[in-house]
Amino acid sequence: MIIDAHLHLRRPAGTQGGPPVAGGRADRVVLVASRGQDTAALLAAGAEDAVAGIVADADVRGAGLASTLDRYAQLPGAAKLRGVRHDLRHDGDPGECSGPETIRGLRTLAERGLTFDLAVRTEQMPYAAKLAAAVEETLFVLDHMGEPSPDGFAAWREALAPLAAQPHVVAKLTWPVDWTVAVARPFFEHAVAAFGDERLMWGSRGPEGDARAAFALADELLDEFAPTGRRRILGGTAAEVYGLE
Numbered sequence: 001m002i003i004d005a006h007l008h009l010r011r012p013a014g015t016q017g018g019p020p021v022a023g024g025r026a027d028r029v030v031l032v033a034s035r036g037q038d039t040a041a042l043l044a045a046g047a048e049d050a051v052a053g054i055v056a057d058a059d060v061r062g063a064g065l066a067s068t069l070d071r072y073a074q075l076p077g078a079a080k081l082r083g084v085r086h087d088l089r090h091d092g093d094p095g096e097c098s099g100p101e102t103i104r105g106l107r108t109l110a111e112r113g114l115t116f117d118l119a120v121r122t123e124q125m126p127y128a129a130k131l132a133a134a135v136e137e138t139l140f141v142l143d144h145m146g147e148p149s150p151d152g153f154a155a156w157r158e159a160l161a162p163l164a165a166q167p168h169v170v171a172k173l174t175w176p177v178d179w180t181v182a183v184a185r186p187f188f189e190h191a192v193a194a195f196g197d198e199r200l201m202w203g204s205r206g207p208e209g210d211a212r213a214a215f216a217l218a219d220e221l222l223d224e225f226a227p228t229g230r231r232r233i234l235g236g237t238a239a240e241v242y243g244l245e
Contacts, residue, residue: 006203043077060105083115129162
């Protein structure tokens with residue numbers, strides 16, 4: 001089974017136009033909230049069979065995080081809630097992501113059995129590694145591999161190392177839609193070396209991008225992979241990390 005581990009919803013739940021997976025090759029999807037996206041609408045989309053899990057938006061630094069999660073738990077579709085995303089890429093200070101408010105919030109997620117989708121820029125990753133080390137009870141999912149730039153491989157590889165070294169950190173292979181195989185390959189190969197296929201999952205990053213193009217890229221990059229490794233990256237890791245049925 002192929003699972004798209006990172007799909008954004010851009011249409012109101014229940015409207016015409018097919019399920020959220022339209023245009024892709026996935027059997028199931030994990031819907032991931034964009035910054036500030038309405039959680040009720042996102043959870044309502046969980047009524048569609050193709051949706052296996054949902055990662056909602058929440059302010060993990062806010063004093064009201066526990067109340068927010070309590071409210072989410074009462075919404076229709078809450079049974080498919082698997083994690084929370086707080087987009088830290090907008091922080092002005094790279095070190096802000098590892099502050100005490102963030103640590104406190106991530107401990108709250110762990111108490112609820114929720115994962116944390118970690119959205120950071122490359123220069124934030126060393127600080128994110130400190131955050132992960134401070135909250136070992138929380139399962140971290142690195143979104144978009146830390147947003148590397150095509151010409152920034154060396155800096156990205158160095159910044160990634162302390163995150164990848166922590167066993168409770170997994171990562172999503174979600175590239176920009178305009179990346180070619182030639183651009184993506186060195187990043188992909190290093191990600192496999194750093195995490196192993198057992199801690200990597202594929203996502204289309206759609207619908208801003210073309211889901212078909214994303215999986216065509218996966219086909220080329222995974223062409224020489226052993227079947228077990230392909231199954232892990234294209235579905236097995238996501239199913240395990242998010243507890244998908």
